[in-house]
Amino acid sequence: MYYLGIDVGSVSTDFVVMDDSSIIVDQRYLKTGGAPVDAVKEGLRQLAGRFRDSEIRGVGTTGSGRALASAITTHAVAAAALDPEIRTVLEIGGQDSKIILLRDGIVSDFAMNTVCAAGTGSFLDRQAERLGLSVKDLGELYLIAENPVSIAGRCAVFAESDIIHKQQLGCRVEDIIAGMSKALVRNYLSNVAKGKTLLPKICFQGGVAANEGIRRAFEETLGMPVFVPAHHKVMGAFGAAILAKEKMESEAEGSGFRGFSTADEKIESRSINCSDCDNHCQVTVLYSEKGQLGCFSDRCGKYQLRNQKLN
């Protein structure tokens, strides 16, 4: 039997298929590209060839598509399953960055970026794009930089104008990249991880962990080894799959999995501006050919299907 974990994020949508002994047997990392429903369908389509509906015992979802657990819990559970020794999880995703402190395998404290997305994946993506590089290049360039320039990391807008300014001055691209990576790490540590005690072993996950330069910058700043797990990009989905397994084992409930054929269904969303009360909710309803699948953002819950099972 297998368990499926899906993590719908701002930048990527990740899939993990895990077996009974919590070993990842398959994973998919797809760009969300602003179309989460299509990304989920694409992932299901890719997995449909390898697994049968009847083999999937449970599905857990997290991220924007959560119906099971929030991103903090799933990332923490995944890290703890990977290595019980891990006491600090640094996670930098597309728009969120978080730090999770684990003690004895459970979350003892966490923090997320508050109002600003400076120092997250989308900032790196954008700078890489502007410089005509891929995110992978950023890591390689960091390693060859000799003299990192200083970049203001407090705010993505100011950081960008700083970077442009340094470019105009003729600074080498690798020095700029290194300065930017260091700025991002500095901002993360003083903003997200402020006041937290970071104990080893430190695990660095999320999409940005693919960037070797950032990992190196963390090590240099913290003076401690920082390791990146092999499945660092899909840790959220992995955690969701583990939680789905726990839940299926503790509750004798059947799975609400609609099957891989969902990938070929036509799914449409429609937005309604409800004006029945002062809340003026903008309700989004998802339809397939068979009827309503689910809906979001209605405060009073009257658009929800009765007895609906989302996970």
Place this chain on the structure above:
Amino acid sequence: MKLTFPRIGDSHIYGRLLFRELGVDIIIPAPNSEEGLLRGAAKSPEDICLPFKMMTDNLLSAWEKGADTVVMPATMGPCRLGEYGELLAVVMQKYGCNYRWILLDSLSAIGPKELLRRLSMVVEDSPRSTAGILLALAKTYSLIKSHEKLQADARMQSPYEKEKGTVKSILSVCRKELEKADSLSDAMEAVRRNRHRLLTLERSTKRRPLKLLITGEIYTQIDSFGNHHIEDTLMDLGVSFEKGMSIGWWIRNTVLNPFGGLLAEIKKNPLMPHRIGGYAKETVNDAIRYAKEDFDGIIQLFPVGCMPEIVAKSVLDDLTKEERLPALSIIYDEMGGEAGYATRIEAFVEMLERKRETKDVLSGNRCGVCKH
């Protein structure tokens, strides 16, 4: 005279009923909304806090509807060095809203004579006698008290409801009835009716919900638009919670007890010995109270750039470490997206639940109800 006042939480409900009783014409600003916030932000000074932006829009909308006088508690103290009301007046003037201003500063700031003069301006159009006015004020205060009691009970009761959403719907029904009520007495009756419904609700006693404390800046605590309906979110998550501040609390602390500020100042608090403006000291006082009572966690709310609460937050960070007090700070501004807030709150609740489960297993308290 057509009176108006900024919205905060249910102030429009209480204000409408009070001035109706007094026979004073009032205009209620349009409900807080995304569009309103955008307009308020565009007309307010840069970098100002969320409450100010909302109030700017409130007063602009009231002016459009024909209001000519603003009555507003200013308290000459906590925020923006006591110039909050004055700054708002300057902004209104700039956009051609030539309001007449009645700023109700605290007794200790302007003295009894000036305060009485300003209060009498509020009721100058009222045909009621002084006794009638005092009676209406007393009735309004008791309405506020009983409505807030209903809400406080609901916050503690909602996790025990048999059918999800019942408690939330009692509150919204009650609010609707209050908005439509013709008189203070009708309103009191509506609250009583809904309170009865709440108390006689079928309960499932097996649940053992988390208990949280909500604290922080006063506007974001009270106004549900300002805090993205955090109370609904918490009720949906099935946790019970208490809230430090409310309109009634403010009346008790500032109007009925003019020395409220002084009392807060002398209250012993090793982490924050002095009031530093706003309600920062109250936030920290709440947190210390938490440490003594059986709360599972604390959520601090404040708008971006709220200096006093930023200081309080760093004190909470220390408390988190020393007292193992789990605290979550949520900062509000113009962002409309709900997902970000929901993620943080859900994660916090999940963390507390998992923590408690482990603690239960370790202490042999597995079942949670009978301590076996």
